[in-house]
């Protein structure tokens with residue numbers, strides 16, 4: 419049976435035009451999906467729960483997981499690769515169990531959050547990007563993590579909602595180092611290491627402010643090229659600066675983001691510019707939203723005695739595990755079977771897709787339905803202004819993350835009461 423106009427949950431672009439066929443209970447992408455979507459839509463309809471490496475009844479595995487949780491003094495709920503319903507259940511469970519919460523992509527997202535906190539921002543949406551942007555500056559990325567961004571939003575010639583668009587897509591940074599095809603229509607304006615981007619944006623801001631130090635080049639690049647780039651940015655009617663904080667993986671990357679946001683603000687003195695940070699895959703964009711709705715803080719955060727505590731500079735999942743600051747890891751990855759938990763000396767519970775191969779040492783594995791393929795759900799899009807419903811083209815009997823965590827929370831409470 420063929421299903422049309424499905425939303426793909428496998429990156430935060432949430433393309434809503436996929437054509438998917440279902441044969442023998444498995445979904446296959448027929449049209450519009452990228453390679454990632456074609457790889458991740460097919461998923462087995464069932465898998466065995468596992469306790470200590472041996473197949474187990476799902477109820478026994480759930481009870482075992484709840485016992486581990488009840489014994490834990492400081493659990494860590496991490497990964498968090500699931501949809502909004504699963505995330506809501508994770509926050510509720512963390513509140514009851516006094517747990518830390520972390521997302522597998524929190525480090526990248528925090529580079530944006532910390533920069534936004536320091537001075538605000540002017541952000542835009544995918545729709546504005548597609549329909550209005552005549553100059554797009556891609557900083558340190560060619561959107562490898564959002565494979566259809568160019569196809570869906572960045573065509574060089576487009577009939578936008580507001581008339582004909584002749585778009586320039588300029589790239590700065592080291593995106594050529596990524597092993598992927600150079601997107602059609604993109605021009606490499608300045609090639610430099612991504613670590614040098616704060617300097618480049620500082621230079622652009624200084625020259626935009628009229629500073630003309632007596633230097634002819636910057637890192638071997640003639641200053642005329644820097645000025646030509648600045649002229650192109652200033653000449654935009656509606657410019658958009660795009661980056662992926664996951665690709666700015668260097669010390670003080672939040673300063674790079676801040677420098678870009680400041681340039682956007684300053685360009686707005688004479689024309690219109692906005693920013694569009696990419697990233698937030700595996701439910702990352704949703705996780706930030708859900709934690710903020712329910713607890714008042716984005717990740718990273720946690721609960722102590724039922725009170726939410728925010729600490730964006732909180733140690734990462736790996737650091738918490740290495741320093742034995744938590745005594746149980748509950749890892750969730752319902753969207754991608756390759757997102758495995760880090761090694762942990764403490765007991766590890768994994769909620770994963772039916773095709774996940776949990777690593778040795780995982781104490782309990784509970785297979786869960788994939789939201790958007792095997793179960794309905796909802797996810798927040800990369801621009802954080804739209805939450806899209808997910809269909810279930812290949813429904814499975816597996817429970818969703820929210821259901822498993824809900825059961826675990828009830829069992830955990832019963833066990834704690836019985837022990838009191």
Ligand code: SF4
Nearest residue numbers: 426429432433452566
């Ligand atoms: S670009 Fe992202 S949302 Fe679109 S089809 Fe590919 S994985 Fe799915």
